[in-house]
């Protein structure tokens with residue numbers, strides 16, 4: 001299964017779609033992207049919020 005996260009789903013003007021095989025890997029990849037591209041450090045609250053926006057690929 002592949003999961004994906006769209007920056008746009010959390011209201012960020014960014015077309016990035018991050019994909020990974022597991023939710024854990026996805027959160028790490030999204031955190032790295034957020035830090036590099038958005039200058040945002042994901043705290044636990046933001047991680048919980050981001051997880052609610054994770055989609056299964058193909059939906």
Ligand SMILES: [Zn+2]
Nearest residue numbers: 007014016037
């Ligand atoms: Zn982004």
